[in-house]
Amino acid sequence: MTDELIKGFEDFKRYQYEGDGALMPSLVENGQSPKYFIISCIDSRSNPGTIFRARPGTFFAHKAMGAIVRPYKKGTALAAALQFALNYNKVDTIVVLGHTQCGAMQALVNDIEDEEISEFIKVAQHALQRAKSKCDCCAEDIQAQTEKEALLESVTNLKHYPSVEKALSEGRVTIKPWLFDMKAGDLFEFNEDKGEFIVITTHETKEDSRQHA
Numbered sequence: 001m002t003d004e005l006i007k008g009f010e011d012f013k014r015y016q017y018e019g020d021g022a023l024m025p026s027l028v029e030n031g032q033s034p035k036y037f038i039i040s041c042i043d044s045r046s047n048p049g050t051i052f053r054a055r056p057g058t059f060f061a062h063k064a065m066g067a068i069v070r071p072y073k074k075g076t077a078l079a080a081a082l083q084f085a086l087n088y089n090k091v092d093t094i095v096v097l098g099h100t101q102c103g104a105m106q107a108l109v110n111d112i113e114d115e116e117i118s119e120f121i122k123v124a125q126h127a128l129q130r131a132k133s134k135c136d137c138c139a140e141d142i143q144a145q146t147e148k149e150a151l152l153e154s155v156t157n158l159k160h161y162p163s164v165e166k167a168l169s170e171g172r173v174t175i176k177p178w179l180f181d182m183k184a185g186d187l188f189e190f191n192e193d194k195g196e197f198i199v200i201t202t203h204e205t206k207e208d209s210r211q212h213a
């Protein structure tokens, strides 16, 4: 049942322990020093290790349904992880990675009747309300807008975590609100000046400047 995982591990070992560019021996010997902290959804299609083709030691990772960052509360898994990453390591960029076709956002839009899930995702209710005020068409469009609104709300909440607040005030960290469009296979970043998500992947040529619909 777990054959594909074990096969994957064996490949990983071949490249990262025994290959010419193997990184694990030195990372184990000298310790890690990742520059990035990535907050992403649990969705198996939006796994940062996969979509960024990341090498070992590249980033700290935190996952939550919908990549939702709840308002700060002392002692949560995320608060502790950020404290560790920002105060005891040299992380200089936090990426909040949302994605399209997100099951958590769909559950929110459809008001899912599962208390365990709804209790967590309801924190994004404001995002849903804002999305509904901006588009009153089909559920698909509302979900797409909710994905963006929830991502921006997560970033706002993140800025109030004490470790992040301190690092921001000292100019040690920047926060990137990124949206992975799974259907198009593109990466977007929220541009504050323009007030919208702009594509940042560079493989595009003719449509480099197009905006996320």
Ligand SMILES: [Zn+2]
Pocket (backbone or CB within 6 Å): 041, 042, 043, 065, 066, 067, 099, 101, 102, 103, 104, 105
């Ligand atoms: Zn998701």
